[in-house]
Amino acid sequence: MTLYLTIATPTEIAVPRGPVYLVRGDDESGSFGIMAGHLDMLTVMQRAVLRWRTEAEGPQRFCAVHGALFVVRDGEEVEVSAREAHCGDDLARLEREIASARTEEKERARGERVDAMRLHARAVRSLVAHLRAPGATEIGI
Template sequence: MSGLHLTVTTPMSVLVDETGVASVRAEDRSGSFGILPGHTEFMTVLPASVLRWRTAEGALHFCALRSGLLTVENGSKVAIACREGVLGDDLHALEAEVETLRAAEADADRRERVEQMRLHASAVRQLMQYLRPGRPAGPGAAPFAQRPPGGEAP
């Protein structure tokens, strides 16, 4: 094999379209991994991380990704579709940017969990109000209100 064909795309642009790539290094939730020519079919979700690849000439390139999907096809094509990507030569600056993205994602996740808990608590309060003993039957009453024998509402 002569190398990998690497493509990195966002919804708005193609960031990388390079042939003859010697190796690719990426990171998913399980950790860092490498891809060489001849790699088996593969698909994984990438969190905010830095993608690294080495050309056949030995040049090392970097791209900070804001989560994405990586696929390997036929042992020669590596495709990454991501929300946002930033190409750069300074690994430390890109890693700092990725840490900022991870912190923002963690904060968004925290806010979503808080909102979910708030909605859950509100739903439980409403259920408790409808199921409260002694609540009058009639319009707006709980659908499963107790009725005395004879079928008439109190």
């Protein structure tokens, strides 16, 4: 029996279906390892790094996933559907790339919050100016 791994996001197939010897990961309950013949399994991974080998002594590959659903079916299919997936052969480089991506995401979100606050302030100023305009009716508050 052979184990196959696929990792997909809404926009790409990060790891096309291919044979693997072992898949390791972490979820809320701890670490786990999957080999061919494993019982069916379903788990959610908020932020995790999946590790796998295509042969027993082969090189390890890595894929950092965010918001992932991890499914083992029929002891031979491991399917991971994630919001985000960043894959590579070098764990240290992958960690640096992820840290950089998170920093960029935080900066983008901060910029969006600032833009929303500016838009809100502009709308309030416009309403106040309209209410103070000559001929505007008094509003009793």
